Amino acid sequence: MDIFIQQVVSGLATGGIYASLALALVMIYQATDVVNFAQGELAMFATYICWSLINGGMPYWAAFLSTLAIAFAGGIVIERVVIRPVENAPILSIVMVTLGLLVICNSVAGWIWTYVQKPFPSPFPANPFKAGNIVLGAHDLGQIEVTLLVLLCIYLFFRFTPLGLAMRAAAHNPVSSRLVGIRVGWMLALGWGLAAVFGAVAGMMVAPVLTLEPNLMGGVQIYAFAAATLGGFTSPGGAVLGGFIVGVVENLVGTYVSFIGTELKFTVALAMIIVVLLVKPTGLFGSTVVKRV
Amino acid sequence: MSASRLPRIIGLLALLVVGCALPFVLSNFRLFQFSQVYIYAIAILGLNMLTGYNGQFSLGHGAFYAVGAYVSAIMMDRWNIPYGWTIPVAGVLCLIVGFLFGLPALRLEGLYLALATFSLALAVPQILKYFEHWTGGSQGIVLSKPNAPFGLSLNPDQWLYFVTLGVLVLLFWLGANLLKGRIGRAIVAIRDNHIAAEAMGINTALYKSLVFGVSAAYTGVAGALSASVIAYVAPDSFNVFLSVTLLIGSVIGGLASISGAVFGALFIQFVPNWAQDISKAAPWAIFGVFLIGFMYLMPFGIAGGIRLLWIRATRSRVQQEGRSAVPTQAHTTT
Amino acid sequence: MSTLLEVQGLEAFYGRTKALHGVSFSMAKGGITTILGANGAGKTTTLRAISRMVRTTGTIRFENEALERKATEDVVQLGIAHAPEGRGTFVHLTVEENLKLGAWGRRERGNLKDDFERVFAYFPALRERRRQAAGTLSGGEQQMLAVARALMLRPRLLLLDEPSLGLAPLVVREIFRILKTINQTGVTILLVEQNAALALDLADHVFLLETGRVVMEGPSDVLRKDDAIRRAYLGY
Numbered sequence: 001m002d003i004f005i006q007q008v009v010s011g012l013a014t015g016g017i018y019a020s021l022a023l024a025l026v027m028i029y030q031a032t033d034v035v036n037f038a039q040g041e042l043a044m045f046a047t048y049i050c051w052s053l054i055n056g057g058m059p060y061w062a063a064f065l066s067t068l069a070i071a072f073a074g075g076i077v078i079e080r081v082v083i084r085p086v087e088n089a090p091i092l093s094i095v096m097v098t099l100g101l102l103v104i105c106n107s108v109a110g111w112i113w114t115y116v117q118k119p120f121p122s123p124f125p126a127n128p129f130k131a132g133n134i135v136l137g138a139h140d141l142g143q144i145e146v147t148l149l150v151l152l153c154i155y156l157f158f159r160f161t162p163l164g165l166a167m168r169a170a171a172h173n174p175v176s177s178r179l180v181g182i183r184v185g186w187m188l189a190l191g192w193g194l195a196a197v198f199g200a201v202a203g204m205m206v207a208p209v210l211t212l213e214p215n216l217m218g219g220v221q222i223y224a225f226a227a228a229t230l231g232g233f234t235s236p237g238g239a240v241l242g243g244f245i246v247g248v249v250e251n252l253v254g255t256y257v258s259f260i261g262t263e264l265k266f267t268v269a270l271a272m273i274i275v276v277l278l279v280k281p282t283g284l285f286g287s288t289v290v291k292r293v
Numbered sequence: 294m295s296a297s298r299l300p301r302i303i304g305l306l307a308l309l310v311v312g313c314a315l316p317f318v319l320s321n322f323r324l325f326q327f328s329q330v331y332i333y334a335i336a337i338l339g340l341n342m343l344t345g346y347n348g349q350f351s352l353g354h355g356a357f358y359a360v361g362a363y364v365s366a367i368m369m370d371r372w373n374i375p376y377g378w379t380i381p382v383a384g385v386l387c388l389i390v391g392f393l394f395g396l397p398a399l400r401l402e403g404l405y406l407a408l409a410t411f412s413l414a415l416a417v418p419q420i421l422k423y424f425e426h427w428t429g430g431s432q433g434i435v436l437s438k439p440n441a442p443f444g445l446s447l448n449p450d451q452w453l454y455f456v457t458l459g460v461l462v463l464l465f466w467l468g469a470n471l472l473k474g475r476i477g478r479a480i481v482a483i484r485d486n487h488i489a490a491e492a493m494g495i496n497t498a499l500y501k502s503l504v505f506g507v508s509a510a511y512t513g514v515a516g517a518l519s520a521s522v523i524a525y526v527a528p529d530s531f532n533v534f535l536s537v538t539l540l541i542g543s544v545i546g547g548l549a550s551i552s553g554a555v556f557g558a559l560f561i562q563f564v565p566n567w568a569q570d571i572s573k574a575a576p577w578a579i580f581g582v583f584l585i586g587f588m589y590l591m592p593f594g595i596a597g598g599i600r601l602l603w604i605r606a607t608r609s610r611v612q613q614e615g616r617s618a619v620p621t622q623a624h625t626t627t
Numbered sequence: 628m629s630t631l632l633e634v635q636g637l638e639a640f641y642g643r644t645k646a647l648h649g650v651s652f653s654m655a656k657g658g659i660t661t662i663l664g665a666n667g668a669g670k671t672t673t674l675r676a677i678s679r680m681v682r683t684t685g686t687i688r689f690e691n692e693a694l695e696r697k698a699t700e701d702v703v704q705l706g707i708a709h710a711p712e713g714r715g716t717f718v719h720l721t722v723e724e725n726l727k728l729g730a731w732g733r734r735e736r737g738n739l740k741d742d743f744e745r746v747f748a749y750f751p752a753l754r755e756r757r758r759q760a761a762g763t764l765s766g767g768e769q770q771m772l773a774v775a776r777a778l779m780l781r782p783r784l785l786l787l788d789e790p791s792l793g794l795a796p797l798v799v800r801e802i803f804r805i806l807k808t809i810n811q812t813g814v815t816i817l818l819v820e821q822n823a824a825l826a827l828d829l830a831d832h833v834f835l836l837e838t839g840r841v842v843m844e845g846p847s848d849v850l851r852k853d854d855a856i857r858r859a860y861l862g863y
Binding site for chain 1: 411544577580
């Protein structure tokens with residue numbers, strides 16, 4: 001039982017990372033019908049920026065917050081400069097641009113910081129947290145707290161602020177949004193900015209565990225796809241929940257199912273995607289779009 | 294409209310003549326590269342049929358490429374079947390596999406089909422490694438390039454060049470006939486408005502699954518050819534990167550276009566090399582820049598861009614001659 | 628009577644198709660004008676042209692300010708509220724959120740409480756449903772919401788596209804009665820309608836559009852008696 005609880009907590013910790021990245025993917029998909037394949041790489045790039053700041057002497061949390069600000073600005077700039085010229089092009093063409101961003105990010109990161117793995121610090125104490133017989137890693141707990149805090153802030157932002165309301169409106173109904181005076185283009189840019197922030201949080205939380213290198217987020221992005229598929233690409237809340245579920249399932253399967261060692265854990269994510277798509281493609285909380293003909 | 298077809302036919306014949314002359318001019322390595330281009334073009338045409346003409350997004354065509362390659366490799370390696378026979382067998386097998394895959398795919402649209410095929414593509418290397426007994430596991434299967442038949446004085450690379458060119462011409466001719474006729478129109482109708490197509494009496498389920506099958510067959514044939522041209526198959530060559538590369542070639546060349554498949558194949562074969570020439574340190578960054586640049590300039594692909602230029606050129610000429618709106622020579626599908 | 632809106636030689640394009648062929652008219656401040664015409668005549672396109680949602684040539688002046696180079700969002704800020712064809716409701720958001728968004732384009736935000744009170748006074752049904760998702764409202768209520776949302780802008784000009792579409796006659800009559808009241812508070816209204824009888828009742832000035840051209844115009848009580856209009860649009 002103790003091992004079970006430990007694995008669940010551990011799963012929630014990684015699940016939080018998947019949830020953050022999945023939320024970023026879903027936010028942009030909801031507003032533009034485009035899956036941003038570069039989301040993971042942008043997160044990796046932001047994590048490297050944080051690493052550079054810390055290496056330059058900045059204390060961890062100052063670097064963390066600065067990175068979030070830089071990621072936010074970066075996301076806005078990328079949407080306005082790189083995506084805007086093709087915003088009216090066919091969907092696959094826009095997807096190509098995100099693929100281009102993916103390879104550029106990966107390649108430039110490798111060029112600037114080399115492909116050598118770098119240790120990334122964790123702001124949480126090294127000593128594990130003990131509750132009776134249960135041993136929980138401090139980083140895992142800290143990760144869960146940070147993720148929940150970020151998610152809470154975002155939820156409050158979208159639910160209770162005028163700007164959040166305008167962004168929601170712009171994502172659901174851009175035409176009516178323009179008619180009430182919302183500058184939809186800038187709402188999209190803000191969306192990309194926020195998505196970049198979620199990605200950066202995911203990157204900075206996972207880097208201490210996986211060690212920092214340009215391919216840091218490759219596997220994470222696959223799990224994020226599984227999370228978004230499970231929760232529903234049309235539901236931000238669903239994607240978050242999906243992330244936590246995927247994290248816990250991944251960990252439990254890895255622990256309790258004997259022939260699935262660490263190599264085949266990946267297959268678990270793929271299997272989840274296929275099963276969800278066969279049973280209910282729109283995910284647990286997604287809704288099918290009813291089109292009038 | 295025979296007046297407009299003649300220059301086209303002459304143009305294609307001229308290209309064919311040039312193509313046939315190349316083996317006597319280029320080095321073996323360059324011939325290898327061009328054979329690879331023809332192979333990619335066949336694979337991309339398959340993908341174009343499915344994604345461009347029929348609107349079913351596939352991020353997993355590398356899987357069919359792998360099936361074709363391994364079927365051919367196993368037949369040659371295990372049962373000593375000559376490479377020539379392995380190609381149609383691979384094609385037929387992939388036709389069946391593709392059709393079977395197309396059936397559950399009927400329930401998935403757009404993003405969801407893309408996710409399903411993406412997951413399939415990710416799983417391919419692992420599946421190949423799992424069935425070690427047949428596939429030779431991670432080490433793959435080493436093959437030998439066939440010699441030219443009838444004692445022709447061509448080295449294997451030259452001979453394989455002609456084989457791939459021949460298959461290309463045959464499959465493109467077949468594909469063009471298919472896509473420009475009634476079936477092609479039905480396929481496009483399904484893409485543009487499948488409810489209306491159904492209402493007009495088109496059996497959308499059957500057509501969509503058939504297109505999946507034919508598309509897989511084309512890509513499978515390409516894979517089978519590649520087994521001989523490269524003379525080696527290994528699981529890691531057929532990872533998700535291959536599927537993404539084929540899709541890139543498809544979009545860059547022009548999704549709903551036959552000539553686009555060739556442009557796309559040229560892009561994915563040669564641009565990475567140019568990128569490396571430009572920057573040894575970050576070649577993929579240069580590739581990414583090319584990719585984004587092409588999408589800015591030609592969001593409908595190279596074939597689409599050429600078509601737009603042609604329309605503009607013929608329109609201004611028509612306006613100068615003082616005639617009112619005249620239908621231009623460009624069609625909606627190439 | 629000062630001119631609020633003046634349109635000269637307006638041509639509008641959907642892609643390369645021309646939908647309006649040189650429409651010209653002007654509206655006085657404080658009045659209600661209606662554009663009548665059959666399907667495809669260009670009525671909705673005219674409203675879209677003013678809201679800068681289609682490509683146009685020609686001039687559009689609102690209180691002497693040229694609109695041709697402006698974007699939709701700028702036009703809204705000038706005080707033109709557009710309740711579009713099909714209502715344009717934000718179906719996933721609540722009634723209250725829809726109304727809040729209506730006020731987004733206002734130059735001076737201020738306290739929204741008074742605005743809420745005002746629209747709820749016009750449309751009490753909305754007050755009852757203020758926390759409901761807008762998509763769950765009936766057709767009539769959604770139309771009321773569309774008008775209410777437009778009013779949250781405190782507009783000087785209200786563009787209404789076919790408010791009667793798909794609604795029961797009683798509901799439509801109620802909405803038109805409220806429109807008259809709104810107009811009396813100083814909001815100029817430009818109304819596009821297929822229901823000619825109701826529109827002629829409400830409006831003081833009428834334009835008749837046929838395939839993108841103005842073919843007749845004048846005061847509504849004059850045009851109401853015109854034989855051609857009677858037979859074609861009023862059915863008797």
